[in-house]
Amino acid sequence: MKPFELVVREHSAAVFAVCRVLVGPIDAEDAWSETFLAAISAYPKLKTMDNIRGWLATIAYHKSMDILRSRTKQNHHENANEVTTTKFVHAANHEAIWNEVKSLPERQRLAIAYHYLAGLPHAETAAIIGGTADATRRAASDGLENLRKRLNREDWS
Amino acid sequence: MSDLVDELSVVDEALSSRLHERLVRDASEVGTLSISYRTVDSPIGTLLLATTSAGLVRVAFENEPEDLVLQELSSKLSPAILYNPKGLDEVARELDEYFKGTRRVFEIPLDFGLSRGFRRTVIERMVKVPFGNTRTYSQLAVEAGNPKATRAVGSACATNPIPIVLPCHRILRSDGSLGGYRGGLDAKRFLLALETK
Incomplete structure (x- = not known):
């Protein structure tokens, strides 16, 4: 088995990019950390090294969804108490791109993350996020197209 | 399209090393980091040092390729290996003192786990x-x-x-x-x- 350090070096950036599209730039560090912490503990018992990227991407999906769920709960709680602060993407990051990513339909965000950023085939993306390979292929390209339009930048071509 | 994907993929060096440090810290804390390693300079060339929670388990000379040394640790002990210089500060200090001539006896704990x-x-x-x-x-x-x-x-x-x-x-x-x-x-x-x- 490869030393885990090499696994981190090889996949760190792609997993971070996936997490950032899923939960936004602020929570992405938590999502990445929880993903790799879970991975290093499960890694010694892993049966095969065949698809480490897909394995990490699946863990990242679950950890990111956990974070999104807990944020939603927090927001409900904050609303109930009439607290207006939102802890989500807006707080510290002003880059338009992350606000636009956040406003994409969830399936498009997921499809972009797993196909374009993690480099997984559509069939594998479908296995992680549900649906058919064809549908995730469409979601990925529609998502990117949407994002490009919303950013209204002609130079993304 | 590829420019936009590039923009979504960018992760800078500072962020990468911050994430790595946090992983080392978290994994040490919960006990899932089995082996830490680093390299140090010495008068007889670069040395690779590796430690488990029990103690120093491996010192490798420059003529031993790093990837082979790490691979050996991975197959014989555990693949839960991370680059963690701080985890070997004490070992590095004692070796430095030894090479300077101010230390005759090593006090760091040792792990004989690679020998049978x-x-x-x-x-x-x-x-x-x-x-x-x-x-x-x-x-x-x-x-x-x-x-x-x-x-x-x-x-x-x-x-x-x-x-x-x-x-x-x-x-x-x-x-x-x-x-x-x-x-x-x-x-x-x-x-x-x-x-x-």
């Missing part, structure tokens, strides 16, 4: 040969309880997982010649000279 059977018996005896002293392979065979095993003592020295700290450089041939050394004979000569200053 007779080889382990040999290195357990070897560690008792004091700074500035030498033994012959056959003397060490006697001390390890098997006078006929001179050759096996030789191979235990040649595969010593923690050279320098486990002083296989203090073991010589009966005729006074150097014998072999994992880090090359120049390194062995250097260490013997360092200890006779």
Whole structure:
């Protein structure tokens, strides 16, 4: 088995990019950390090294969804108490791109993350996020197209 | 399209190392980090150091490729290995003092987990040969309880997982010649000279 350090070096950036599209730039560090912490503990018992990227991407999906769920709960709680602060993407990051990513339909965000950023085939993306390979292929390209339009930048071509 | 994907993929160096440090910290805390490693400079070349929670488990010389050393640790001990310089600060400090001539005895805990059977018996005896002293392979065979095993003592020295700290450089041939050394004979000569200053 490869030393885990090499696994981190090889996949760190792609997993971070996936997490950032899923939960936004602020929570992405938590999502990445929880993903790799879970991975290093499960890694010694892993049966095969065949698809480490897909394995990490699946863990990242679950950890990111956990974070999104807990944020939603927090927001409900904050609303109930009439607290207006939102802890989500807006707080510290002003880059338009992350606000636009956040406003994409969830399936498009997921499809972009797993196909374009993690480099997984559509069939594998479908296995992680549900649906058919064809549908995730469409979601990925529609998502990117949407994002490009919303950013209204002609130079993304 | 690819420009947009690039923009979504960018992760800068500072962020990467911050994430890595946090992983090292978190995994140490929950006990899932099995082996930490780093490299240090020394007068006999770059040394790779690896430690488990029990102690220093491996010292590798520059002539041993890093990927092979890490691969060996991964298959023999655990693949839960991370680059963690801070986890080896104490070891690096003692080695530095040794090379400067201000330390004669290492106090860091050791992990003999890479050695089994007779080889382990040999290195357990070897560690008792004091700074500035030498033994012959056959003397060490006697001390390890098997006078006929001179050759096996030789191979235990040649595969010593923690050279320098486990002083296989203090073991010589009966005729006074150097014998072999994992880090090359120049390194062995250097260490013997360092200890006779």
